[in-house]
Amino acid sequence: MSKSLLFIPDISGFTKFVQTTEVEHSQHVISELLEVLIDANTQELELAEIEGDALFFYKEGEIPSQERLLAQIETMFTAFHSHLKLLEKNRICPCNACATAPNLQLKVVAHCGELQYIAVKGNRKPFGQQVIEAHRLLKNSIDSDNYVLISKKLAKEIGLPIYYYSKVFRFKEGKDSYDDKEVEYIYALIDREKLTLNEFAQAKKVVFDRPPDLILDKRFPVPAFELMEFITNYKYRHQWVKGVDDFEFNENEVTRLGTEHVCVINGKHLNFVTVTKEVDVGVLVYGEMTTSAPPLDALYQFYSITPISQTSCSLKSEVYWEAKSPLKKLIIFLFVRRALKKNTQQALDGLYQFINTRPLLS
Template sequence: MSKSLLFIPDISGFTKFVQTTEVEHSQHVISELLEVLIDANTQELELAEIEGDALFFYKEGEIPSQERLLAQMETMFTAFYSHLKLLEKNRICPCNACATAPNLQLKIVAHCGELQFIAVKGSRKPFGQQVIEAHRLLKNSIHSDNYVLVSKKLAKAIELPIYYYSKVFRFKEGRDSYDGREVEYIYALIDREKLSLNEFSQAKKVVFERPPDLILEKQFPVPASELMEYITNYKYRYEWAKGVDKFEFNENEVTRLGTEHVCVINGKHLNFITVTKEVDPGVLIYGEMTTSPPPVDALYQFFSITPISQTSCNLRSESYWEAKSLFKRLIIFLFLNRIFKKNTQQALDGLYRFITTKPLQSQF
């Protein structure tokens, strides 16, 4: 029987991350990172299982060459840290989960051997001694949470030298005992500074050279960070933004700069994207813009949240609209100003009712 590859990327710091941060946002962050790692699978590895904070891949009856295996590892590290950089640069959420996400790390364990399989409800999964060994290698004595580990058995199979080094990898020997048996491996610590991270579009701050077209303010009896969550988490929009048939958004993503969502009103789709602008220190800011609703060419709405105390804050809604033609500006002056002010006031009042009449524990 031909040897197979076992390949386990494992997100380091997950347990501490979940225990010390907001659970829902930490789950979203981990979910995004796992999807990024799955998308970075360039060697057609089979995904056997998602194991909480780890992925268990295998390649039956085949082991990629030394060059392809190292390239696969580098690709996953690059994708992982590129996404963490995106989360850091485009973050608007003040919660601990989003703030500490850049501290997460990645380790990859690779092993090989002859695989056995078991069928569970029509799903065929590898099991047996080699699977146990691969998972045990995750519990090692390496003093880092950011590395690749290749079992000596796999290193020999792909002719990977013990002290192989390149720009990204510089391998060393290691060994640990499991159930009284010593297992040898080689490992390389990964320096993220040596990775060629992928570029991403970083949203720019919107700058206006004029006052807002509409300003409304309201005080709320909740902490500023909590109000920010009610506004930026689109699953709550149904509760306070009335008149919308449906909200379409990625439920597994934390809202950040560049995030898109769609409001469906009377069958019409209004496309929004998250933006921001400069505010005073200590003020939380969320903004969104659309070019969808006529007669405006662009509509911006910003929610600035200023803490008053630990349990209260002030919400300032600012709206700007742009119209290139004189006719459009006239229509806005005659009709849109009044309608938009009414709708915005109703939304703020609805948000206040929702927050003050729903038990807190049912919301989070």
């Protein structure tokens, strides 16, 4: 029987991350990272199972070459840390989960052997001693949470020297005992600074050289960070924004700069993207803009939240619009401005009503 590859990327710090931060956002962050790792699978590995904070991959009857395996490992670390960089740079949420997400790390364990399989309700996955060994290797004595570990058995199979080194990898020997059986391996700590991180679109702050076209204020009996969550988490929008048939958004994504969502009104789709602008220190700000709301060429709305006490805050809603042609400007002056003011006021009143009957945030 041909040997197979066992490959386990595991997110380090997951348990502490979930236990000490806002649960929903931490779950979203982990879901995003797991999806990033799955998308970074370049060697056509089979995904046997998602194990909370880890992915269990295997390649049946085949082991990639030394070059391909190391390239796969580097690709996953690069994708993982690139996404953490995106979360850090485009963050708008003040919660602990979003603030501490960049501290998460990744460890990868790779092993090989002849596999057995079990089928559970039609799902076939690896089973047996080699699978047990691969998972046990996650519990090791390496003094780091950001590394790759390759069993000596696999290293020998692909001809990987014990002290192999490159720009990204510098392997060392290690060993641990499991059930009185000593298992040897080689490992390399991964320095994020040595990875060539993927580029991403970093949203810029919007700058206006004029006052807002519309300003509305309201005080709310809720902490500033909690009001921010109700505004930025689109699953709550239907509770306080009326006249919208549907809100389309990625339910497994924490809202950040560049995040997109769609408002469906009378069958028309308005595409919004999250933006921001400069505010005073201590003020939370969320903004969104669209270019699909005729007759406007562009519409910007910002929510600036200023803490008053531990249980109250003030919200300032600022609306800017752009229109190039004189005809559009006339239509806006005669009709649109009044409608926007009415809709914005209704939304703030709806938000206030929702706050007073809100579910408690965990």
